Amino acid sequence: MRLCGSGLTCVRGGREVFTGLDFDAAAGEAIAVVGRNGSGKTSLLRLIAGLLIPAGGTIALAGGDAELTLPEQCHYLGHRDALKPALSVAENLSFWADFLGGERFDAAESLAAVGLDHASDLPAAFLSAGQRRRLSLARLLTVHRPVWLLDEPTTALDVAGQDMFGGLMRDHLARGGLIIAATHAPLGIESRELRIGGTA
Numbered sequence: 001m002r003l004c005g006s007g008l009t010c011v012r013g014g015r016e017v018f019t020g021l022d023f024d025a026a027a028g029e030a031i032a033v034v035g036r037n038g039s040g041k042t043s044l045l046r047l048i049a050g051l052l053i054p055a056g057g058t059i060a061l062a063g064g065d066a067e068l069t070l071p072e073q074c075h076y077l078g079h080r081d082a083l084k085p086a087l088s089v090a091e092n093l094s095f096w097a098d099f100l101g102g103e104r105f106d107a108a109e110s111l112a113a114v115g116l117d118h119a120s121d122l123p124a125a126f127l128s129a130g131q132r133r134r135l136s137l138a139r140l141l142t143v144h145r146p147v148w149l150l151d152e153p154t155t156a157l158d159v160a161g162q163d164m165f166g167g168l169m170r171d172h173l174a175r176g177g178l179i180i181a182a183t184h185a186p187l188g189i190e191s192r193e194l195r196i197g198g199t200a
């Protein structure tokens with residue numbers, strides 16, 4: 001499996017954010033997208049996820065599931081956690097599994113993997129920032145998708161949480177997944193850098 005972007009141009013609000021951007025990522029590889037604030041890191045993830053339309057260029061996934069579109073093979077984790085505060089931790093995860101569709105894996109195991117098994121009945125409104133982020137990460141495990149698009153994924157995670165997430169990312173890569181992560185902080189796993197715009 002290989003994800004390639006070629007000659008990408010992104011325009012937002014009538015302003016060109018980047019142009020002529022090329023990237024490629026192979027199965028088992030993590031790409032850290034870096035660049036100054038406003039350079040277009042989030043925009044690139046949203047282009048790959050199909051949430052924005054490129055003003056030019058193409059994005060293609062070779063060797064994926066021919067029956068599915070690229071967005072259907074991506075997990076997009078934005079920097080906001082996209083949780084419903086009135087629903088419990090377990091209900092939020094169930095909502096996302098229903099919304100994303102496809103085969104779902106054991107929610108209790110996913111919550112245990114991110115250290116939230118003790119909190120499954122707690123309303124999401126009561127979670128700390130790091131716990132909200134951990135619940136978002138559980139989505140990645142409950143529904144398997146090969147391409148993980150992660151926007152500042154380690155935000156709010158404590159050191160143990162960053163170690164835990166590093167292990168989850170390594171497992172995903174070992175299973176043949178790929179990761180594109182926009183980040184200002186070290187990702188905590190071996191990765192290749194894709195710089196957008198000038199030096200941060």
Ligand SMILES: Nc1ncnc2c1ncn2[C@@H]1O[C@H](COP(=O)(O)OP(=O)(O)OP(=O)(O)O)[C@@H](O)[C@H]1O
Nearest residue numbers: 012013017035036037038039040041042043044182
């Ligand atoms: N909805 C929008 N309408 C118009 N312009 C937008 C919109 N969203 C983002 N932009 C602009 O697009 C540019 C790129 O934003 P983006 O969020 O992709 O940058 P980034 O590299 O992720 O930044 P940061 O490091 O601050 O998170 C910015 O100049 C931003 O103001």
